[in-house]
Amino acid sequence: MKAIALTRYLPIDDPESLVDMDLPDPPAPSGHDLLIRIEAVSVNPVDTKQRAPKPQTEHPPRILGYDAAGVVEAVGDQATLFKPGDEVYYAGDVTRPGSNAQLQLVDERIVGPKPVTLSFTEATALPLTAVTAWELLFQRMPYRFDQGSHGKHLLIIGAAGGVGSIAIQLARLAGFAVIATASRSQTSDWARSLGANHVIDHRQPLLPQLQALGIKSVEAVLNLADTDQYWDAIGELIAPQGHVGLIVEPREALRIGDPYKAKCIGIHWEFMFARSRFKTADMIEQHRILKRIAELVDAGKLRSTLSQSLGSISAANLRQAHQLLESGGVIGKLALSGWN
Ligand SMILES: NC(=O)c1ccc[n+]([C@@H]2O[C@H](COP(=O)([O-])OP(=O)(O)OC[C@H]3O[C@@H](n4cnc5c(N)ncnc54)[C@H](OP(=O)(O)O)[C@@H]3O)[C@@H](O)[C@H]2O)c1
Numbered sequence: 001m002k003a004i005a006l007t008r009y010l011p012i013d014d015p016e017s018l019v020d021m022d023l024p025d026p027p028a029p030s031g032h033d034l035l036i037r038i039e040a041v042s043v044n045p046v047d048t049k050q051r052a053p054k055p056q057t058e059h060p061p062r063i064l065g066y067d068a069a070g071v072v073e074a075v076g077d078q079a080t081l082f083k084p085g086d087e088v089y090y091a092g093d094v095t096r097p098g099s100n101a102q103l104q105l106v107d108e109r110i111v112g113p114k115p116v117t118l119s120f121t122e123a124t125a126l127p128l129t130a131v132t133a134w135e136l137l138f139q140r141m142p143y144r145f146d147q148g149s150h151g152k153h154l155l156i157i158g159a160a161g162g163v164g165s166i167a168i169q170l171a172r173l174a175g176f177a178v179i180a181t182a183s184r185s186q187t188s189d190w191a192r193s194l195g196a197n198h199v200i201d202h203r204q205p206l207l208p209q210l211q212a213l214g215i216k217s218v219e220a221v222l223n224l225a226d227t228d229q230y231w232d233a234i235g236e237l238i239a240p241q242g243h244v245g246l247i248v249e250p251r252e253a254l255r256i257g258d259p260y261k262a263k264c265i266g267i268h269w270e271f272m273f274a275r276s277r278f279k280t281a282d283m284i285e286q287h288r289i290l291k292r293i294a295e296l297v298d299a300g301k302l303r304s305t306l307s308q309s310l311g312s313i314s315a316a317n318l319r320q321a322h323q324l325l326e327s328g329g330v331i332g333k334l335a336l337s338g339w340n
Pocket of ligand 1: 044045046128129132157158159160161162163164181182183184187188202224225226229246247248270271272273325328329330331332
């Protein structure tokens with residue numbers, strides 16, 4: 001099969017950092033696995049973090065890639081959720097060979113039925129970020145999608161990126177008033193177009209901007225950007241008994257004492273690969289989340305967060321996607337589709 005893989009971990013401007021290769025097909029699926037023919041992939045910061053330069057080498061070559069949309073080719077003997085020919089989308093498993101290949105094995109319990117109203121390219125933009133936002137808001141934090149969080153204010157820091165673009169939409173559907181942060185006119189406009197009630201600038205002090213909107217404090221915060229950078233500001237602007245959701249590993253130890261202790265703030269971590277990595281008993285939750293997301297898309301309540309298609313799935317196009325993500329300025333999601 002065609003695949004894009006690496007043997008060395010190199011800076012992205014090195015043509016050897018991601019290479020077009022012809023690699024053996026995966027074995028026939030067993031157990032809960034599905035064999036998927038990949039039609040489209042999207043790229044996330046985790047792809048660039050996994051590829052970051054280091055002295056290690058890989059033999060056989062390592063295939064990266066997490067978000068994918070494709071068609072089921074074959075199913076394992078314990079698979080019950082899908083059959084050959086089904087169109088699916090998923091965010092994969094960081095411990096297994098990835099989606100930057102024509103064929104991939106993936107456990108059906110972390111796979112969802114692709115939204116029928118979306119193309120493979122539009123669909124592949126969603127799984128990793130939608131699972132992240134859903135698990136964080138509705139399974140780690142104490143909010144429930146169907147129970148409504150009417151009147152509560154949610155601040156989303158770094159809202160125009162991949163995770164923020166779906167988090168804004170889910171939070172609005174769940175009844176939050178959403179204050180998004182963005183630092184450029186394009187990202188502010190994008191956040192508003194996805195439903196943010198207000199947009200403030202994360203390059204300026206946050207609390208005075210909230211106060212200028214007449215908001216004294218917020219009940220909930222999602223920090224989707226640098227955890228260390230906004231920690232003190234969140235402690236200042238969050239309401240007593242509020243909740244903060246985090247997804248980015250801090251560089252230093254976080255001070256979880258006052259004001260967090262004095263205000264009795266709930267601190268919630270999300271890592272969307274935790275269920276697949278530790279094979280938790282409830283890993284089928286990711287199948288359920290992706291199915292629910294597909295239903296919401298097909299009902300016209302959520303839209304794809306795809307902002308740019310970068311052409312076919314090739315090493316050159318994938319290197320461009322990694323380069324754009326490493327710049328930190330991506331709006332929504334980038335995707336690649338089809339094989340030349
Ligand atoms: N734990 C998990 O399960 C999980 C899952 C998904 C992602 N993540 C991590 O979460 C982070 C965000 O992921 P993503 O896919 O949303 O990233 P992304 O798409 O690359 O985010 C890009 C956006 O981030 C904003 N941004 C850049 N630097 C910022 C800063 N210092 N403060 C606030 N906003 C900033 C930019 O907005 P402006 O141009 O307006 O500044 C840009 O639009 C990444 O570190 C990723 O690895 C973790």
